[in-house]
Amino acid sequence: MLGLELIVALGAAVVLGSLLAPRLRISQPVVLIACGLALSLIPVFRGVGLPPETVLLLFLPVLLYWESLTTSLREIRRFIRGIMLSATLLVVVTAAAVAAVAHALGVDWGSAWILGAAVAPTDATAVAALGRALPRRQLTTLRAESLVNDGTALVIYGVALSAAAGGGAFSPLLVTADFLYSFLGGAAVGVAVGWAMLEGRKRIDNAMVGNAATLLTPFAAFLGAELIHASAVLAVVACGLYLSQAAPLAISAYTRQQTVAVWSLASFMLNGALFVLVGLQLPVSAAGLWASEGRANGQAIGQILLVGVAVYATILLTRLAVLILSAYVIRAVDRRPYQRQLRTTNRARVMSTTAGFRGAVSLAVALSIPDAGQYPQRDAIVFLTAFVVVASLVVQGLALPRVIRWARIPEDTSVTQELLLAKRTAAEEAFRALPDLARELRIDDDVLERIHAEYDEHLAAMNAGFDDSDDPAIVRTRQYTRLRLALLGHKRATVVRLRDARTIDDTVLRIIQAQLDAEELRLARPQETE
Structure with a gap:
């Protein structure tokens, strides 16, 4: 049972130490070391190496x-x-x-x-x-x-x-x-x-x-x-x-x-x-x-x-x-x-x-x-x-x-600047690719206009529900979602290209990638994310 007791004690010490560190205004590892010393006072943990x-x-x-x-x-x-x-x-x-x-x-x-x-x-x-x-x-x-x-x-x-x-x-x-x-x-x-x-x-x-x-x-x-x-x-x-x-x-x-x-x-x-x-x-x-x-x-x-x-x-x-x-x-x-x-x-x-x-x-x-x-x-x-x-x-x-x-090291604002650059470039290139992507996916004109207006005005993406109905409104919503997903893929490829060209940093890539992933998850079908 010592192994199980040690696992529980370690987990509890990590949680407790992580909560105490900001309140005590002491670095978290220092508090965790103190928690380890405290555990060594418990008889069952004495001599544990x-x-x-x-x-x-x-x-x-x-x-x-x-x-x-x-x-x-x-x-x-x-x-x-x-x-x-x-x-x-x-x-x-x-x-x-x-x-x-x-x-x-x-x-x-x-x-x-x-x-x-x-x-x-x-x-x-x-x-x-x-x-x-x-x-x-x-x-x-x-x-x-x-x-x-x-x-x-x-x-x-x-x-x-x-x-x-x-x-x-x-x-x-x-x-x-x-x-x-x-x-x-x-x-x-x-x-x-x-x-x-x-x-x-x-x-x-x-x-x-x-x-x-x-x-x-x-x-x-x-x-x-x-x-x-x-x-x-x-x-x-x-x-x-x-x-x-x-x-x-x-x-x-x-x-x-x-x-x-x-x-x-x-x-x-x-x-x-x-x-x-x-x-x-x-x-x-x-x-x-x-x-x-x-x-x-x-x-x-x-x-x-x-x-x-x-x-x-x-x-x-x-x-x-x-x-x-x-x-x-x-x-x-x-x-x-x-x-x-x-x-x-x-x-x-x-x-x-x-x-x-x-x-x-x-x-x-x-x-x-x-x-x-x-x-x-x-x-x-x-x-x-x-x-x-x-x-x-x-x-x-x-x-x-x-x-x-x-x-007194000067503040590094390069990540913020590159983040703005990557967002702007990805949005601009996705916007320019919109007509070609719509033709490839055979998107109706009214759906294309809907996406066009959304990108043009920087509106938030709309969550769309999906079912098996053939209702025209549902069909258009499906097309809308497919086109948005294609644009997100294009934006992701653009940001990766900027990273590969060393125009932006990996940190910027990860920030934008997380945002694109979250947007994709809001649009994708539940069964596609399982």
Whole structure:
């Protein structure tokens, strides 16, 4: 019964914490961590840990898939150089800096590198939950970085784990080859799974069955990459990014609305449960460390806490230093006018550093260390990782709103402008296509005039009822509905074309697509949406 009790407790904690957070004016993840700590006081939940396979096989594919589906590929392309530098070079430098600091404070080199690999990557789910108030550019780049950098960290972790166990000499060439294979193989698997799933979805008319296939998609991508020992994380991300570009015209409005509803709820619950589990895990980590170091050895516990504070300070200082130095190096090397448009301020880099949260993925990496005797500092690594994660979520989470105000980033109105552009362009092109569509569908002239006047005056669409009657009024209503649906399809194709031409952003596409889907559902027959 413990499993069922834990599920109910996690769900209740997510609901309660989400309700309390706005009233307390504290970030939701911080409140959820506190709920997890409170649950650890209940006897039945004492000693309940966070199995790493749960995060890696259940939480991570779902959350990364939804994040990649709802991010902006255009913005990723625009800032690709900075994103890739942060997702690769910054992770390596951070892991190395953490390893050096931890080793200087008494941690052996193998364990120090494992710790560095665990705490180096930022967490996509934490960024999405805590960084909503960030300006659009910083939020997009942070989300993109967090989607990719787990792959880099896992490569470092594998090398460090092998070295700590005495698995042989370090070979930069082999590590580089492993890194490239992991990234390229994961991306290839993700795109292949995305293409296969999309082709299958095109042949599924039943929305419920289609969404069942959608739920399998991230797990299929994850499994495919695992089978060839490539980056499963990058496979899920690549799959989501591919489908975000290819799926808008291939899936019906009803299926898409159901998909958004299902994934939004699943993402909300799983995201919240992760933060509760982080709070629940902290006492377990402390207990493991306490047992391994001995109750009487208070000096050793104090030393571990000192290492935790030093490691946490190191990841912040390293991130800020790399962001500033890389910006000035790029500025010195690349003086193109386009590059000047992408420049930002050091205040913005401080804000990006503050928003670089660590999350449950770091804990999963630390917890995946085997319990074998060749890893004597496993409990210390788990505790230090949990310490850094909680400190990141609490300290940075509470500081971020103030840092955002201090940074004084100008308001980004591009989404509003592009939204108006997309609406106007879609309506104008649908209006121009109206006569041709009416002829193709053999629409009566009076129905055509009715639609023409409606588009011309920007009137709201009329809900039409359908039955089996041959009454002329009902026939005209059916024709009216068919023509409106055809115009909506034309508008949707226009907006997708604007997105593909990079005239508008994916965010704008999703806003208009939701509006078009809602209008289509008001017009379509009930049986057509089942």
